Amino acid sequence: MTDAPKILDGKKLSQAVARTLNKKINTLAPTVGRPPGLAVILVGENPASKTYVAAKHRFAKECGVRTFDIKLPDNVSERELTQVINDLNTNIEVDGILLQLPLPKPLDGAHFTRMIAPEKDADGLHPLNQGLLMQGLPAPRSCTPLGVMTMLDLALSNISLNDTTTLEDIPLASLAGKSAIVIGRSQLVGKPVGFLLLERNATVTFAHSKTHDLPAVCRAADIVVAAVGVPRLVKGEWIKPGAIVLDVGINRTDDGKLVGDVDYDAAASLASAITPVPGGVGPMTVAMLMSNTVENFERRNGIQV
Ligand code: NAD
Helix, strand or coil, rough: CCCCCCCCCHHHHHHHHHHHHHHHHHHHHHCCCCCEEEEEEEEEHHHHHHHHHHHHHHHHHHHEEEEEEEEEECCHHHHHHHHHHHHHHHHCCCCCCCCCCCCCCCCHHHHHHHCCHHHHHHCCHHHHHHHHHCCCCCCCCCCCHHHHHHHHHHHCCCCCCCCCHHHHHHHCCCCCCEEEEECCCCCCCHHHHHHHHHHHHEEEEECCCCCCCCCHHHCCCCCEEECCCCCEEECHHCHHHHHHHCCCEECCCCCCCCECCCCHHHHCCCCEEEECCCCCHHHHHHHHHHHHHHHHHHHHHHCCC
């Protein structure tokens, strides 16, 4: 048993991101002559996708980002979708393009994600941008991993979030000498979050479904990032006392409850800081989408990011 952990509130932290971006946009938009623009493409009627898209529009409004709302029917042809993306790629008022996944069958999400101009990639999932991450070069980074890193900075700071906190109040934490485990190696979360941790000098272990003795590997880590998609996989006894636990997982249990990849109550009794699910990493993913859009806007207008 350690002291009560710091609960990393993603909703409050995302408000700090909104304040930061709002301040920046209020300064930059008059100089550039327009606000940053984010195009959100929704294909079909997937209820979860509709909810996510609505949340993105709402958050954009809070930040002062202009959104372009593009809704296409389930049966949109490949040619039509290609045309929509090409038009947005050349629209000078659009700095970020988000294609909400999954796409209805038979459309291939990965194929259309690659069509987005890399400098307008809002999600940071374009292969060119993921390659630039590997090389440590500037480019939009994947949103969920960026959200995880901001939560880690919060965990290692002595900041308590309030109604005026901005990201400038939260220092970049030093991760040198810290060991981190990333459980999960997806293109979307596991791999990019591992590289972001490495970029910040953590000693990183990638664990996955073929890892031997995962509990022991996990117990050695000062920072645990769980991005697996298995409800409550990470048990309390896997957590080193005082570790920081960042739970990316969003899973619905048979009784309809939303839970993470970590057994929250058990882990919280040992961790120094932990993200809840829901209300942890989830809201930060949306926040970082907006942060990427604003950074794209800055780069595209020759402003130092
Ligand atoms: P994925 O299915 O693409 O990848 C899961 C990874 O977990 C794989 O690399 C696999 O090797 C590993 N894995 C599977 N079973 C394992 C096990 N028993 N032990 C160790 N490793 C195991 O999933 P993803 O897209 O990376 O998403 C992971 C979770 O994060 C899901 O619950 C998803 O809903 C959630 N997610 C949340 C956000 C957010 O904004 N909070 C964003 C993206 C994904």
